[in-house]
Amino acid sequence: MKIYSDFMISITKEFSFETAHRISNHPASCKHIHGHSYRLFVTVSADEIQENDMIIDFKELKQIINEKVIKTFDHALVLKRNDENTKLAQNIDSNIFWMEFEPTVERLLDYIRKQIQNSLAEPVFLKKLKLYETATSFGEWEK
């Protein structure tokens, strides 16, 4: 049921995944393969509340994020597809997720944004993502 034209409600759910990566050619230690306990905050919004008095069930949101994001990244090694990493990967027995870009928090956010945006149906839309790479380093995307 639509209430007001300027009405907007947002809800946020937190997720986590354990992922290894390396930033090729990074001038410091980030060029070495290392891992992060990523924390992802997903905020969705809508201008309507549904018959069930929710904009989207947290359980449905969880299903989407698990399927579209967590399954891909959890316990994976994320690498940019380049010659150096292709050679490196020959000697690694791991679940490797290849990207066209370095797996920085900025690029991961952009990938995650696309994955989620394609999975939400109107009137619900992705409003904000906040991705912590470490306890003190995070990136944000917002519509």
Ligand SMILES: Nc1nc2c(c(=O)[nH]1)N=C([C@H](O)[C@H](O)COP(=O)(O)OP(=O)(O)OP(=O)(O)O)CN2
């Ligand atoms: N703009 C970005 N800069 C860096 C990224 C990134 O994704 N975007 N990533 C890294 C590394 O992955 C690194 O693991 C995280 O960097 P940093 O916050 O420097 O991690 P530290 O644990 O070394 O930081 P402390 O301040 O000592 O806790 C690098 N840069």
Ligand SMILES: [Zn+2]
């Ligand atoms: Zn890192």
